[in-house]
Amino acid sequence: MHRSGTSALTRVLSLCGGALPARLLPPDAGNPSGYWEPLDAIAIDDAYLRARGSSWYDTRFDPRPQPADPALVERIAEFLSTGFTAPGPLLVKEPRLTLLLPAWLAAADALEMPVRVIHVVRDPFEVAASLAVRNRMGTEHGLALWLKYTLAGERDARGRRRLFVAYDDLFADWSAVVARCIGELGLPLAIGAGTPAAVADHLRPALRHHRGAPDREPAGLDPRLVAWARRAGAALRNAVTEPQRARRRLDALRAEFAASSYAAGRAWPEPLAESAGYEPAAPLGVAEAALDPHTAELNRLKYQLEKERYEREIAERETACELAKLREELASATASADRTATIQSQFEAHLAELRTRLATAQAAESDLHAVAAALRGKANAASEQLYEALRRNHALMAELEASRAAGARRNGEPPAAAAAPSPTPELRELRKNTVQLERTVAQLREQLAAREAQLASLQSSRSWRLTAPLRRAKRVLAP
DSSP, rough: TTSSSSHHHHHHHHTTTTBBBBSSSOOOOBBTTOOOOOOHHHHHHHHHHHTTOOOOOOOOOOOSSSOOOOHHHHHHHHHHSSBSSSSSSSSSOOGGGGTHHHHHHHHHHHHHOEEEEEEEEOEEEEEEEEHHHHHHOHHHHHHHHHHHHHHHHHHHHHTTTEEEEEEHHHHHHHHHHHHHHHHHHHOOOOOOTHHHHHHHHSSSSGGOOOSSOSSSSOSSSOOHHHHHHHHHOOOOTTTTOOOHHHHHHHHHHHHHHTTHHHHHOOOOOOOOOOOOBOOOOTTHHHHHHHHHHHHHHHHHHHHHHHHHHHHHHHHHHHHHHHHHHHHHHHHHHHHHHHHHHHHHHHHHHEEEEHHHHHHHHHHHHHHHHHHHHHHHHHHHHHHHHHHHHHHHHHHHHHHHHHHHHHHHTTOOGGGGGOOOOOOOOHHHHHHHHHHHHHHHHHHHHHHHHHHHHHHHHHHHHHHHHHHHHHEEEEEEEEO
């Protein structure tokens, strides 16, 4: 269907290796990024429809598949044989071929060209809104036309290898859509190094408008038409996972729509031309000779005015999009600055806390060093006193032993039988002092070992490690 996103998908596939026709419809206000559809195919399909009193915007619909016209098949086959010069799988995107799909498939079969069909599914209310802007088409007319194209194209593509692609998915993750085309359809496509940048330049958000269906039924519209559009959209979205169920739903919808006055043919107001690059020779039901020069000039000026208005609307939307982007960037920069200030404040608070911990740790270290030094002094003094006491003890013991030996010789007693002399008061006092000094030295050594263990625990703590850079800086900066 027109305005469903086929232009966007066709260009993405061409950037991944698909071959576009040699003569393309030029871009214009209706599609600034390009239509990517062949002028020759438009002319073939348009001429066939006009010859039968129809057009691309005719809602008349026959629920039965129509046989392919041999003359039309021949013209299509000639185009498929001569209309492409680039290598790769041929990309044929032209909305009218949805109405004439049996003839296009028959032409491809006659040329032994394997065919893959990609259905681009967009919300029908978005399509109708886009048609209202580009073609000044009423919403009911747009919805009825979407139903006709959707129901006819889905019916006539059955039995072929095909894929349903949501328009939203193309914008959300185009590479995943290409991967599905490669994997599920076997298309020889590839995403090259420069493809993402080229696709990003093509799928510009500013060129996408009319997002989302209304929450409630639009006022003044035929509720049956709205319900059919909603049901058909839901069935197409489920076609990937539940093809048989979707097929039954679409068959039922096709019968209901075919029995309506929309499919019987209504006298719709003639919409504006699709494109300045290609205009039908005459509107539906009007012979070319019936248009006098004044009417033709009036129609041309009317279209030119509408084209300029639409171009202005697009420029305004692009400006609004850029402005919104700049506002988002400004908000992001402001939030980033606020986060930076918060982080800086937190860092300064953390630094102050570390400095406090450093001062506390350094004071504790100084106290421990002082206590340890005092204990070492006391231990050293006590050790010296103990050493002196032991020396005196040994000297007295030697004197007592000599006195005992001399007495034994005077008494004529053998040395071994001499009785041990009783210790003198001086020796008893010395031994008592020696025992006390030994206890004092042992206690001092225990206290010193405890302080050294405490100091080692402080130096291995997390606070000590965190404040190490500050201590080093302090030593470097010390006079």
